[in-house]
Amino acid sequence: MSEIALEAVGLVRRIEGAISHTLVNGIDLAVDKGEFVAITGPSGSGKSSLLYLLGLLDAPSEGEVIICGQPTSKLSENERAKVRLTRCGFVFQFHFLLPEFTSLDNVLLPMRAAGRLSEREMRERGLELLASLGLKDHANKRPNQLSGGQRQRVAIARALSNRPEIIVADEPTGALDTTSTEQVFAILREIADQGRTVVVVTHDPALAARADRRMHIVDGKVHQTLAGRGQAELEAAAPTET
Ligand SMILES: Nc1ncnc2c1ncn2[C@@H]1O[C@H](COP(=O)(O)OP(=O)(O)O)[C@@H](O)[C@H]1O
Numbered sequence: 001m002s003e004i005a006l007e008a009v010g011l012v013r014r015i016e017g018a019i020s021h022t023l024v025n026g027i028d029l030a031v032d033k034g035e036f037v038a039i040t041g042p043s044g045s046g047k048s049s050l051l052y053l054l055g056l057l058d059a060p061s062e063g064e065v066i067i068c069g070q071p072t073s074k075l076s077e078n079e080r081a082k083v084r085l086t087r088c089g090f091v092f093q094f095h096f097l098l099p100e101f102t103s104l105d106n107v108l109l110p111m112r113a114a115g116r117l118s119e120r121e122m123r124e125r126g127l128e129l130l131a132s133l134g135l136k137d138h139a140n141k142r143p144n145q146l147s148g149g150q151r152q153r154v155a156i157a158r159a160l161s162n163r164p165e166i167i168v169a170d171e172p173t174g175a176l177d178t179t180s181t182e183q184v185f186a187i188l189r190e191i192a193d194q195g196r197t198v199v200v201v202t203h204d205p206a207l208a209a210r211a212d213r214r215m216h217i218v219d220g221k222v223h224q225t226l227a228g229r230g231q232a233e234l235e236a237a238a239p240t241e242t
């Protein structure tokens with residue numbers, strides 16, 4: 001039986017001000033453990049806003065985000081931060097690695113913040129993660145000594161460091177060349193196949209096609225959901241309106 005890792009119920013995110021704006025306008029979603037969901041949609045449709053809510057980087061105006069069975073809307077800021085740190089890993093379009101830190105030290109940051117492992121255990125895990133992402137020889141390099149694809153893989157290692165159940169990624173390949181894009185997607189796919197839940201915002205239909213489910217967002221609402229890998233190829237093969 002499948003197990004729901006991440007659930008959103010009636011999610012709304014509104015910005016109140018001189019001009020109020022609804023970024024996310026009533027989204028329901030349940031993502032299984034090990035499922036890979038791709039979110040697509042036009043620019044400004046609320047994809048990033050939704051992802052920040054799902055990863056507890058932001059709090060909804062209405063609705064609930066349930067992470068591994070735990071509702072999060074009533075948690076204090078400290079409790080939310082703890083759930084976020086241990087259960088959610090983030091990958092952004094730009095790597096956001098600390099420039100003065102080596103790859104390894106960047107990967108160690110979330111582990112240090114969680115404080116669950118000894119220094120030796122953290123370093124072992126950090127090196128293991130970097131090696132598993134093909135960065136064995138780059139552990140002691142700083143971000144500016146790495147290529148874009150390598151930096152993004154360090155960012156993925158950092159996201160995985162606390163063994164989060166959920167990985168959210170916001171256009172993680174948006175600034176990468178084709179080869180690195182392919183690598184990053186293969187890695188994210190593998191992360192899901194190993195039993196984690198992956199939610200990725202992407203503009204690339206070929207990449208979205210490799211997800212288990214695609215959710216197309218327009219104006220902060222789910223416009224269309226497509227299930228199954230390969231759905232995009234079917235569509236691409238179909239005659240299109242001109
Ligand atoms: N903090 C904010 N205040 C006001 N408007 C915002 C804020 N954050 C995002 N927006 C606007 O909300 C809309 C949705 O943004 P976003 O979630 O970033 O969309 P996407 O990731 O799909 O491009 C956009 O029109 C954006 O300009």
Ligand SMILES: [Mg+2]
Nearest residue numbers: 047048049170
């Ligand atoms: Mg965005």
